Amino acid sequence: MKCPYCDFETSKVVDSRPIEEGNSIRRRRECENCKKRFTTYEKIEQVNVMVVKKDGAREFFDREKILKGIIRSCEKRPISIKQMENIVTDIEKEIVNMMQREISSEEIGNLVMDKLKDIDEVSYVRFASVYRQFKDVNSFLDELKNIIEEKSKK
Numbered sequence: 650m651k652c653p654y655c656d657f658e659t660s661k662v663v664d665s666r667p668i669e670e671g672n673s674i675r676r677r678r679e680c681e682n683c684k685k686r687f688t689t690y691e692k693i694e695q696v697n698v699m700v701v702k703k704d705g706a707r708e709f710f711d712r713e714k715i716l717k718g719i720i721r722s723c724e725k726r727p728i729s730i731k732q733m734e735n736i737v738t739d740i741e742k743e744i745v746n747m748m749q750r751e752i753s754s755e756e757i758g759n760l761v762m763d764k765l766k767d768i769d770e771v772s773y774v775r776f777a778s779v780y781r782q783f784k785d786v787n788s789f790l791d792e793l794k795n796i797i798e799e800k801s802k803k
Contacts, residue, residue: 652682660681699751
């Protein structure tokens with residue numbers, strides 16, 4: 650690692666600590682020439698996953714879009730931002746672990762609904778109503794009946 654002060658090519662690591670829940674490492678380094686210290690960050694390089702939209706368009710996976718949708722569906726519900734961010738992180742990990750370069754927006758929507766169903770049924774129904782674009786009240790009621798049936802089985 651080159652020193653940002655004198656361009657010397659050798660430095661030693663003085664301190665290392667994990668950051669971002671262990672997904673990155675912050676390193677304090679000291680130049681062996683000028684003795685000045687500087688900080689570097691080491692992070693795992695993620696493979697960019699493409700999302701295939703319903704109309705066939707493709708765009709890069711964006712965790713912020715998922716978070717915004719979840720926040721909207723969880724409005725005025727007893728769900729913390731931390732819980733919502735954890736949902737997005739879990740979904741992101743699942744997508745990366747699929748080892749695919751592309752995923753459909755439909756698959757992502759289903760992952761979100763699965764996570765919301767376990768945390769808050771009202772938020773799940775809100776998300777599903779927008780995501781699935783219920784055509785009428787009957788299709789919405791059918792979804793509610795499915796939730797009630799699943800709950801009674803448990």
